[in-house]
Amino acid sequence: MEMSLPLPKYHQIYLVLREQLQEGRFDHDGVPGEHQLAEQFGVGRITIRKSMEMLVADGLIVRRPGLGTWPLHQGRMKGAGKSPAMSREKAHLSGLLGNIVTMGLRTRVKVIDSTVVNATEAIAEALGLETGAPVHKIIRVRSGQAGPISHITTHVPKGLAPISSKELERKPLLVLLEEAGVELGAATQTVSARLADAVVARHLDVAVGSALLSVTRLVRDVNERPVQLLQGLYRPDRYQYQMQLSSVGGIDAHVSVSEALSAQSY
Template sequence: MGTSLPLPKYHQIYLVLREQVQEGRFDQDGVPGEHALASQFNVARITIRRAMEMLVADGLVSRRPGLGTWPVHGSQRAGGATAPGKQQKAHLTGLLENIVNMGLRTSVQVVDSALVSATPSVAKALSIEPGTLVYKSLRVRSTDAGPLSYITTYVPQSVAEFTRDDLEREPLLMLLEAAGVEFGGATQTISARLADAQVARHLDVSVGSALLSVTRVVHDMNDRPVQLLLGLYRPDRYQYQLQLSRVGNIDAKVWVSEELSAQFH
């Protein structure tokens, strides 16, 4: 794989697959077989096998004879990673206005848009039942410098209906607002992940490159989740800036956020 990370190939692939498992990529169809993964990452099957053994050892996947390899969710693990609902989350002020502004200042390519059944992980984030129909959209945003972000969004069909053409004309938040959604705020988690082959191709980076990862749930005024966004951003073209100030008395001063802005080029 074309990467400068000082890690063996099998460990790089393990990290990529681990992130995909945790975000629910394989909930419906299971993890691809060794042949398919070896072709995707352009490595030998033994390399894939070592990566899969690490996932099994971590309790993230289970290999079932004759049935393939499937994710093991938090409630099924014995002492596994922290469940998504237990992770710390930050409420970011000024976020929605900033997102719309970015959408208006960048170009968008709609890679895919379809009505699908919500996977368990998507359903949990949107507080709906698994199998509920949601609009899944995959978009790549770019600036004059090139591709900036690879964004997957999910919106329950009951919240709003829109077409691929609509997504090519306006930012999704503006479409939701036009459908009558009154936004109350958003909950966002920022972390990092590595680019897999599909993402690397769209963002013009090497497989295994570090990306800024954003998981965002947008709520309406009644605190109902109306959109789930899974965004991957090139850190060389996009950054968050959080403004902080100190509050409290001299013995217990703490830093609190006042504003969030995004910069991209």
């Protein structure tokens, strides 16, 4: 019989605060200070600070000297503002693609491999190329505050943008494509499940055979030309996919980094 270990105290507090943020509990007065939260939960301020750092890493709160701690949308209203770098790099991206870039800016990436290879039949078909055509193949591991989140393999037609490991560690690939003049259009995304093999399990710090979210995303430019094929494996305790459906047919989707799936999983 398997027994699960209890979550660390800071993680438990993080989950409680995250739920309260989602309920709008702190929209009016802001998030209480570390001292008040430490008394409320009966822990030291170091524990609270770690919980708050996780909320910041998830993009749920903003902390500014003299302004306090606010839910992110409230923080902007109070004058905290977005960082200039994030505003510039999201300038032409919106919707799901823009949210994906935002998530990329809040996490760090390690490039495992970046080479030019001949496209296999499956890759060539997805990207609208001839079999054997040269494509950039990039393998990355993206991590957040708590550790590795995803193992991503991306294929991009050669010649679309200058791609180097150094640049990939500094900027999301979609930003590099935009900076090279690619006008991003729409994306088709499929989410399923897959078990971790030995290589992926090592990179994501999970047991071999662990269930992972499998995401395949084909990004096209404004002329419907395929410009990126992403095949990612994500830890389900640190990645969420959320979709809002309206009665008139509108759909709004976004992705986020998290320590555990929320009730609104995305």
